[in-house]
Amino acid sequence: MNPLRYTAFPTPNGGGNPAGVVLDASSMDAAEMLSLAGELGYSETAFLFPRTEREYAIRYFSPKAEVDFCGHATVAAAVALAEKQLGAGDVLLSSNVGEIPVAVAVGEHGLRATLTTVTPATAALEALPELCETLGWSAQDLHPTLPHSLAFGGLWHPILWARSRQRLARLDYDFEALRALMLREGWGTVSLLFRDSPALIHSRNAFPIGGVVEDPATGAAAGALGGLLRAADLLPEDGCFTVLQGEDMAQPCLLEVDTSGEGGVRVSGTARSIPAE
Structure with missing residues (x-):
């Protein structure tokens, strides 16, 4: 398994929060996902499970445990999908807390993802x-x-x-x-x-x-x-x-x-x- 590495929410001058992304984790169980997240050492890693072309289940793991929702790893995963497979557009992610629609568009500083949370x-x-x-x-x-x-x-x-x-x-x-x-x-x-x-x-x-x-x-x-x-x-x-x-x-x-x-x-x-x- 070769996870992708992205930094999410950087400023135009750098920075950002690193996250791991696995575009197809269909063959992985929870123990394997937790182990990989620990190896990467980022605060979260996103694991995607394809359903249709633009619909995925998503799970998030910190080095210590599964996390029900993570914003920066969602942005990283959506941009990775756009760059590697789908191109810009909408994608629907089904998380442990519910559906998270994400729109990816080309912006001034590269691909920009907008997630919509569940009802606050x-x-x-x-x-x-x-x-x-x-x-x-x-x-x-x-x-x-x-x-x-x-x-x-x-x-x-x-x-x-x-x-x-x-x-x-x-x-x-x-x-x-x-x-x-x-x-x-x-x-x-x-x-x-x-x-x-x-x-x-x-x-x-x-x-x-x-x-x-x-x-x-x-x-x-x-x-x-x-x-x-x-x-x-x-x-x-x-x-x-x-x-x-x-x-x-x-x-x-x-x-x-x-x-x-x-x-x-x-x-x-x-x-x-x-x-x-």
Whole structure:
């Protein structure tokens, strides 16, 4: 099995979040997929199972476990399909959380994929005090008016807003304690944010359950965030905003989020093939 390697959500100047892609995993079982994801060492690898020419089942594995949904690996897989087999156009991916339509088009910086999440949801973040203690955040570190909440766009993510960009830049938490809390609560990542403006949000996503301290780009969390901001009426007039993630890791990533209309949230970005070493 020769997996493809792509980096998703790069900025025009580089960066991005690496993902593995297997275009036809029909012969693989879960143990083999987990083993391959561990060998690659990326936060997620996408495994595709062809159904029709433009319909696929998709599964995602981190080095530690299967993940029900992953945005950056979805973008990587859709661009890989377009480059290697299908060309630009629409593809329908059936994940563990439901159907994920993806549109791939030729853009200014190469192929650009736009995924649409399942219908988003929000819930109260009952574990906020415990989460803050685990992260080493005090009440003074939290933004006083933005909603600290749970948000869903395929996975549940706690959403915490930092009072300052400087606070967001400091990420030093108890890895095992946060991992245990996330497993107990069923969270996908922990989304830590600073709102520069309604149209520009800086993001960091802790991902210890995936075996890494931080994920450079998290499309699932960006989609969930879009649903939360739509529900809270905190969006620009056109319903669109940009998420900058991975900046503090020297892996800058650019995610464009469109919450206009109803139903799923659209998350867009490019992906580029990583040359073989």
